[in-house]
Amino acid sequence: MEHLLYIFLLIPALGTLLSLLIPGRSEKWLSRNAIFTTGLQLVGAVALIALWAWKGSPDLNIKELVIYRTKGYEFYLDFYFDRITAVYLTVGALLTFIIAVYSRTYLHREAGYKRFFNTILFFFFGYNTVIFSGNLETMFVGWEVLGISSFLLIAFYRERYLPVRNAVMVFSIYRIGDVGLLLAMWMSHHLWHANISFLELNNTGAVHEHVAAHPFLGMLIPLLLLVSAAAKSAQFPFSAWLPRAMEGPTPSSAIFYGSLSVHIGAFLMMRTYPFWEGQWTVRIIVGLLGLLTAAIATPTARVQSSIKAQIAYSSIAQIGLIFMEVAAGFEVLALVHFAGNAFLRTYQLLVSPSVVTYLIREQFYHFTPARPAFEQFVPARLRNTFYLLALKEWNLDVLMFRYLWAPMKKVGGLMAVVSYRNFLLMTVPSLLLGCVLYFNQTALPDELMAYIPTLFAFIGLVMVMRAFTERGSTRKAWTLVLMNHLWISLAISFNEQFSYLQTMLYLSGILVAAAVGILAINRLRTLEPDSHLDRFHGFSQKHPKLGMVFLASCLGMAGFPISPAFVGVDLIFSHIRTDQFILALFAASGFIVNGLAVIRMYARLFLGPSDGLGVEVREPSTDGRGSPTELRKDQEPQ
Numbered sequence: 252m253e254h255l256l257y258i259f260l261l262i263p264a265l266g267t268l269l270s271l272l273i274p275g276r277s278e279k280w281l282s283r284n285a286i287f288t289t290g291l292q293l294v295g296a297v298a299l300i301a302l303w304a305w306k307g308s309p310d311l312n313i314k315e316l317v318i319y320r321t322k323g324y325e326f327y328l329d330f331y332f333d334r335i336t337a338v339y340l341t342v343g344a345l346l347t348f349i350i351a352v353y354s355r356t357y358l359h360r361e362a363g364y365k366r367f368f369n370t371i372l373f374f375f376f377g378y379n380t381v382i383f384s385g386n387l388e389t390m391f392v393g394w395e396v397l398g399i400s401s402f403l404l405i406a407f408y409r410e411r412y413l414p415v416r417n418a419v420m421v422f423s424i425y426r427i428g429d430v431g432l433l434l435a436m437w438m439s440h441h442l443w444h445a446n447i448s449f450l451e452l453n454n455t456g457a458v459h460e461h462v463a464a465h466p467f468l469g470m471l472i473p474l475l476l477l478v479s480a481a482a483k484s485a486q487f488p489f490s491a492w493l494p495r496a497m498e499g500p501t502p503s504s505a506i507f508y509g510s511l512s513v514h515i516g517a518f519l520m521m522r523t524y525p526f527w528e529g530q531w532t533v534r535i536i537v538g539l540l541g542l543l544t545a546a547i548a549t550p551t552a553r554v555q556s557s558i559k560a561q562i563a564y565s566s567i568a569q570i571g572l573i574f575m576e577v578a579a580g581f582e583v584l585a586l587v588h589f590a591g592n593a594f595l596r597t598y599q600l601l602v603s604p605s606v607v608t609y610l611i612r613e614q615f616y617h618f619t620p621a622r623p624a625f626e627q628f629v630p631a632r633l634r635n636t637f638y639l640l641a642l643k644e645w646n647l648d649v650l651m652f653r654y655l656w657a658p659m660k661k662v663g664g665l666m667a668v669v670s671y672r673n674f675l676l677m678t679v680p681s682l683l684l685g686c687v688l689y690f691n692q693t694a695l696p697d698e699l700m701a702y703i704p705t706l707f708a709f710i711g712l713v714m715v716m717r718a719f720t721e722r723g724s725t726r727k728a729w730t731l732v733l734m735n736h737l738w739i740s741l742a743i744s745f746n747e748q749f750s751y752l753q754t755m756l757y758l759s760g761i762l763v764a765a766a767v768g769i770l771a772i773n774r775l776r777t778l779e780p781d782s783h784l785d786r787f788h789g790f791s792q793k794h795p796k797l798g799m800v801f802l803a804s805c806l807g808m809a810g811f812p813i814s815p816a817f818v819g820v821d822l823i824f825s826h827i828r829t830d831q832f833i834l835a836l837f838a839a840s841g842f843i844v845n846g847l848a849v850i851r852m853y854a855r856l857f858l859g860p861s862d863g864l865g866v867e868v869r870e871p872s873t874d875g876r877g878s879p880t881e882l883r884k885d886q887e888p889q
């Protein structure tokens with residue numbers, strides 16, 4: 252029975268591949284393929300759950316596909332099925348099927364019709380990979396697919412400035428969540444000395460034994476998982492991204508940010524609950540985070556002028572309650588709550604245009620005064636304070652910019668005065684010097700050897716921060732990202748048991764992606780001499796195939812699971828010792844920022860308006876209220 256689980260990953264994968272092969276003019280076959288794929292998944296889900304229940308609802312686990320194995324390390328794909336998977340599978344298949352049917356006519360004659368169905372099926376594959384995952388490594392594959400498909404759907408109207416800007420912002424929040432998941436995977440390797448599966452977490456005795464032996468790791472791992480879950484499910488302090496994600500088409504808003512993708516954070520906490528259920532401090536923190544999010548999102552939803560934003564904040568509040576239920580150990584209640592909230596938000600988002608029209612008509616012809624609300628019994632000063640805070644969405648965007656993005660841009664801006672030629676003259680010899688030190692480690696004192704990996708990782712992080720802030724040459728930014736990977740691989744090479752072949756495995760995917768990317772950049776410069784990173788160009792409308800090639804190379808440079816670099820990232824972290832937390836933090840931050848840098852390059856070059864009304868984006872500054880200011884111009888910058 253376990254081998255039936257492969258079918259539910261194969262169906263969306265084949266549906267995605269078939270959708271890519273169907274011509275864009277064939278709307279009928281694109282929609283039929285999506286409806287058939289999701290419908291078949293739904294029928295299969297009902298059949299599997301019926302068979303599973305008839306056999307006594309056993310936990311199913313498959314560990315057969317080993318990707319890479321060395322002494323003391325094994326990267327394998329593991330698939331798991333229990334009642335949590337059963338609920339998420341049924342709800343996901345049914346809602347995606349409904350969205351596919353709805354979108355068939357809703358997006359009729361839309362320019363991005365094929366692109367929409369391609370991305371929805373790609374998301375569906377990532378969603379099923381996450382819910383069937385049997386370990387963190389397998390979950391991370393689907394986790395990355397959800398992130399890139401979210402970016403593509405938010406930027407669906409790629410000729411507009413605001414959807415593209417919001418897509419980059421949401422992707423940046425997702426990458427923050429990736430830091431937590433990467434570090435949690437790293438610590439799990441050292442806690443268990445193996446890639447632990449979710450099935451093994453059900454062994455309460457073994458879990459308590461390992462946590463008691465390493466209480467610090469036992470506390471930090473679930474907190475890092477909570478960071479990832481909070482970023483994915485728009486919990487505090489990441490709540491402000493969800494309304495911005497509503498820039499995509501209404502069906503994608505319904506399936507992503509009303510029902511399925513936004514509940515993946517709650518799924519992560521439910522899946523790992525056996526690990527931290529005995530740690531009351533962690534349970535209290537999870538519950539308080541959910542309570543704080545619900546308390547902030549509820550009044551914010553009440554003051555929104557947009558119906559989509561109101562639904563988004565209402566969903567955030569309900570997910571906060573789900574986090575509280577998970578922390579309290581009410582798994583069944585959390586699953587029921589998830590299903591109810593997912594169906595309700597999907598329905599609300601799909602009918603929202605009709606509801607707005609109806610309410611406007613009713614307000615015009617049948618106006619009735621507002622009924623007394625409980626706010627009227629709150630003192631006026633306190634009521635006005637909360638109203639202004641909710642209206643400003645508690646300034647969460649400002650806080651994220653001031654304490655996260657602004658420092659990163661300042662660090663990267665320190666290298667802004669260095670030209671591309673001088674940059675190569677400084678970095679290439681220093682990198683060669685690092686290689687010489689690597690091959691002569693025995694001649695170095697132990698005191699120096701303890702600091703070299705951290706220093707090299709820091710150099711790589713600074714370089715990728717400079718790439719993230721680069722506004723001129725695309726080739727310079729691309730080279731900086733490549734240098735980050737080289738410095739990271741060199742830094743980890745100084746750790747014991749990290750062999751030359753493992754470094755080559757990691758760099759093989761990076762170097763191929765870097766070569767393809769630089770060829771695409773040079774080709775674009777030949778076609779479009781003005782292709783700097785100072786504004787959005789929207790070249791995908793004139794050069795769609797070149798845009799697809801560059802996007803694929805960006806994903807390869809970001810360690811997306813399409814090349815050996817994805818396995819190499821996990822392999823690198825498995826060789827960082829527990830006493831090298833700063834090194835792990837620099838390495839994880841470098842991987843996250845390089846993903847932001849390459850996606851920013853793709854967005855600036857191939858997304859945004861291309862009608863000659865260039866949008867210049869200055870380096871973010873702060874106005875009197877501390878919010879980022881931007882400048883639009885009717886003409887391209889000189």
